[in-house]
Amino acid sequence: MAIRWLRLAGFDLYTRKASGGQFGFSVAGGRIQGHVDGVINAAPSDLGLKCPSLWECKTMNDKSWRDTVKHGVARSKPVYAAQMAIYQAYMEATVPGISRNPALFTAINKDSQEIWFELVPFDGGLAQRMSDRAVRVISASESRELLPRHATTPTHFECKFCPWQDRCWRAT
Incomplete structure (x- = not known):
């Protein structure tokens, strides 16, 4: 549903490759890998979102969602922030520019259906620490x-x- 909502709002969002699989990366003989929820190629101009951008979407219960809205994803859900940083770093080879632009994090409240959007700048230091x-x-x-x-x-x-x-x- 979130994919549909973003597309209806004017986002050029890719969630699958032409071959049908998810966008992702694999390094270290496949022992470090991930699949992204999507890549935003363009967004409504009035938002000022630079592209390409990583798109990450999570659903959360009400308590978790409210904490994320209050404190931001990096503080409330550091595992998600690390995931996005790693994805941006390793996807740079196949989607040039994705690490220069903030990721769009979307959180959907499972209890109320409220939606939270947050721009998360690339944290190269965090990506390096997680890769290490x-x-x-x-x-x-x-x-x-x-x-x-x-x-x-x-x-x-x-x-x-x-x-x-x-x-x-x-x-x-």
Whole structure:
């Protein structure tokens, strides 16, 4: 629906390649990869949005959505900000200029259907830190090195939802 709304508002938004697949990137032998929600090629001129721009869309419950509106995506949802920075950095090779322009972040409130739009400037430092982190994880995996855990107990709320919880905590 968000794709349709943006197109009806005058955005030239691409969400699929001519071959039908999503736009994305793959590096490090496919161990670092991602698929973007869309690339904006043009926007209504009165918005002043520079293109090409990355488009990222998320749905959130009311509490999460309100926090994002109040604090901005970089502070409220740093994982999403990191995702956009990585996408902008790695997509630059196939979509020249995408890292020079702010990404358009769209958040849809699942409870009220309210919509939040936010322009997120490219953060090259964040993209580099996340890329370095991914390389560190790959290197550790290849050398069978166990990296420090994010949490101190298997009952930590993020660990409880992780599909690797049993394997991760079995080593202790």
